[in-house]
Amino acid sequence: DVPYSRDGADTCLACHSGPEVLGLFRTPHAVPTDARTPFGHGQLQCEACHGPGGGHTARVRRGEERPSVVRFGRDADTAASVQNGMCTGCHEADTGFGWHTGPHARNDVACADCHRSHTTEDAVLHASTQPAVCFDCHTTTRSETRKAFTHPIAEGKMECGGCHSPHGATIDEQLKRQTVNDTCYECHAEKRGPWLWEHAPVTEDCTLCHAPHGSNHPGMLTRRAPLLCQGCHSERGHPSIAQTPGGLPGGAMPSQFLLATGCLNCHEQVHGSNHPSGSRLMR
């Protein structure tokens, strides 16, 4: 068994006293009055996370490599599963549903790939800085959030964690709530109903029509009306009529199906209607 150091953190700080370490003492990990933390009374201080440091702190012969301790971060030589084991030793209950079967654990993502425990502020915990941390890996999503119509993520007013639960979730998209729709209703409860006249796909999955990370179309729609609507509506009359550029301004008859808000020029209640005369989602 590897022994622990002789004097705990005092031994470590004799060498590791740079700014990349000292920020730790302003974080929740270093609260002496909280017995659960590494610096709580009787706890193992630095070695609570980095493992026994007796070998690392002992004198080594010239030319001999100093034994390593558990190191954290993407560039560390310690396996992600070992790093995470140190974290979940205390934070198992904080991981949430199914962390161990979730995409982050499955892809060897270490806690320290996202979290910084030695810095005064952990960037991933703040709305204005969190997306940049997530986008370090989720680069395609970063591009999506730069589309013309999107949630205010790039502005630092909404964090990925507003919808997603990166530590574990019951659904694949790693969402905070039980379903896609329940997650959306957190902020858009006016769309929840239940309505007198429901629009079937709305009750099932908001992403059938919306691209929540961003889109080139107002309302973050996946496609432009009327084509989006015509993917499901083929009734006789105007829903089945092909709309062509002839309906644009300057054409023979500027089209109410194409211009302004398209189908929503009349059928504005696409999320549902509570009006007794609203079966066509126009009232």
Next chain:
Amino acid sequence: TPDTSSWTCESCPFPEGYSGDYTAETIYVTDDSAYLGDAGGYDEEGAYINFAGDGSYLSRDYQARWAIEDLGLDSRYLAVTGGQQGLYDYRVSYRELPRRQYDTTRTIFSPSGAGSLSLPLGWQRATATSDFPTLASDLVDVEIKSDRKLFEAGASYLPLPAVKLDANYRRIERNGVDIAAGSYFTQSSLLPRALDYSTDNVELSARLAVDRGYLVAAYYGSFFQNRFLATGWESPFVTAAGAETGRIAQAPDNRMQQVSLSGGYRFDTWDSGLSFSAAAGRATQNDVLLPYTTNDNLTTVPLPRTRLDAEVDKRNFAFAASASPLDKLRIDARFRYDRRDNNTPIESWTRVISDTFNSGEAEENVPYGFRRSNLSLDAAYRWSRELRLSGGFRRTEHDRDHQEVAEQTEDSGWGALHWRPNGRIDLLAKGGVAKREIDRYDESLAFSFGQNPLLRKYHLAYRYRRFAELTLSASGAETPVSATLAALYADDDYTKSPLGLTGAEDLRISGDVSYAASEKRHFHLQAGYEDIRSAQAGSEQFSMPDWRARNTDRFYTAGAGMRLLEVRDDIDVTLDYLRSIGTTEISIVTPGGPDAFPDLDTTLNSFHLRVAWHRSPRTTWNLSARYESFVMDDWALEGVQPNTIPVVLSLGAEPYDYNRFVIGLGFSYRIGPEAIRGDQPGYFTN
């Protein structure tokens, strides 16, 4: 366990007392811009005074932290957290989020009482927008904008180290104006609809954490209230039968309550673990129903009920397990089940069409419900220290009520390899196929809904999907360069859909290169490309396809950044640039021949320079210069004046076309111990 009684930690610099950084800033914005002010708060030209900061008070028995952002803007944010760690904590925050949609819109309507809109005095009705004689003089500017205000408060208490009680309250208010449509037969008016609603969310939970597991019991309640039951308007068009006013319902008051139990446990055997979650919820809505019509000249049948008493029960269950029965083998299993039972009473309703006449038809409301289950089994085998192979199977089943397809099953299989030959190269390649089958597409039910029986709604249709994913990361052995390339691809065939969506393709590629010349010199490049295509078919003759359309969305993003710390001893410089282009091409082939719409283009350019001059360990001057431009070509808005569409009185919103500078000069002061420079990892904002 070592004897730590002598570990006094004398050299540990536990801070005590107040500390904080506060910044006051004057900002000048060179132009009005709804789009660029959306969420950020800089929507109007002019000078702003802003204030931001964060701080803390730390002692042995009490810790408090606070943060302030954008205090002088409509996007202000304040937050305080505090408590005695390990015993209790509290958190309070307030955020405003401006929604700035259009500042180029004009309307003839003016508010008149709760949720109602009136025509101008002396308005003369006509049957087409071009025939309104006083339209030009009656139009007034109206901004389509609203504000969200989010107030949150919460507290946690740990009566025992293993027990955590948590309570959270969140209120969201939204006030302002959005766009509604007031239709009258084939005519319509876009309305500046007043919004005034709020949502109160409450979450209570109790968590028991033991050595290897946890159990959480929770309650969630969400209560939505709308000040306006409806939006009424006076029709600007010539009407019949006295239908001079209309009324559109607003979102009704509603509530959702849910209880849940979840937990997890880790076992020594096979390094295995289990998680489960079970939730039962009910969404209800019992707002008073509006009458069929506002037209007193019409005699209508009585409403079957004055309140809907709508009720939807939701059940969600999930289970996950993982184990390593062999040293190199890991197996994961996940199952979830969702159920939406709509118990809303079904009644017969007789619609009044455009407040003009009774439809004479009895229509029943349709309470949609579904049951959905999802099972996935994955296995990963570590072939060697460098190579891991994995694969999985997944089955998703849908069972829907009152829709064309009752039962739907999707089976999916995938395989992946993860190769890490050394600490510098990381390759993940994944590919798979998925096939969605349906029991049958009920054409007679579709026909009864008025649909062409050949249509296959895309989320209900047979689909064959191929998908692939590639991520390659590399970093230099000697030089501090790292690069990432990521690609996602999906190809969907709807080969059994004569009408509707017939195919879709999605390709996303992104790349990053970072170079850290030193701890104080960081450079970053990024690029992204996305290509989303879809094809669909329609039928004007209500039979076989007689028109086809293609939609292609392409996106290009490119960004660059550099962070130069201590350019001079006391000066830091950060520079970010971003260019984002979106293009939508829509082409259509009809019996009249092929045709194409003009491209829908959006182009954003953003350039942001920040210079920080650390005048002393406590004082810093900050200069920020940002240039942003956004140009949009959108045929749905371009040249569409309020009277351009003969049958729609629109708001005349113009496509966004802005460019502006945001210049700021600020002064920061630090209270308490001097800052630890360099303890924060830097992230590029673009």
